[in-house]
Amino acid sequence: MAKTDDPNPDSHPQGGTVPGTDGDRRAQLVDAAVDHVAAHGIADVSLRRLGAAIGVSHRMLIHYFGSKEQLLVEIVRTSERRRRELLSQLRLEPGLSSVEAARRLWHRLTDPGLAGQERLFFELCGQALRGRPEAVPVLDGLVSDWLEPLVAAETAAGADPVSARNRARFGLATVRGLLLDLLATGDRAGVDAALEEFLRLYYGPE
Template identity: 30%
Template structure:
């Protein structure tokens, strides 16, 4: 990794930390720069605008999600196991870092409230759909699934969104895990239905 890439990653990690800790309303480029030990000019050099930095944060979170799903899929030959283990692994991440989930919802709402930033919300959901769709495409034969991969991906994301919102509201991991198992059962049944 070049020095430029390393510095950019340090700033990205700092942005994630500040956003998760303080929320989007309290996050400023000044706070991110201080967390990263750089000046604001350096922040602008690497990311341009605040929206571009927020988009980089979303891309980083998508990359992490993709890594979680790929790792969970390793060693499994059954697509049903890949779906179940991928969703369970992602859920472990949700329970471990719920503040990142809160931050993502804040980013979505921020983007939707600011016309100039609305593209962030669209990019966020299309990006997550792409990540899930690619994972499905990698492990499920197209003639096996009754829905298109994009439809199944949106169903999975919609189900996860609901579970995440409930979990970050009440922090009941036992109930959330039971509900996750119902989602897994529903996803597999939906994929298999003809």
């Protein structure tokens, strides 16, 4: 009856938060997988190619993750976690004016070293909008994750709650759109100039 050869087959340890010996290898593999996927895309990845790229056989990926589907889920989850960590680093430095804080945030977001991660983000958006199951979780945090700190910043700057939320959502959309523009055109100067135009309107001329 058993579909596999082993009565306790390929346990693909749930690693996750456990830093045990199992989870080590698992976490190491998923980290390498995310790096590869950020560099080469996730759309047409295959277990064999991915395995060859990160130095294991596709058999091992099945062993550790159970199936390709679960490996992709893990990759998306880890990529989301990285993005979240990036977001948490973007705490506002107290002495800074809002516009200057926004400017620094933009420059951190557009660091060329993050380009792969950003491209992966947009790629996952596209797939998530199509309902590809492992990518759908991206949609959940797409707006809400970023809205919360932005709204907090707006209210701290004295906006009433409703207008704070609207302003935050508007600002997030603009930054996203400019990021896509930058990735698509590579026109750093042009996009930076458009951002300055945005900042001037958003935070007033001063």
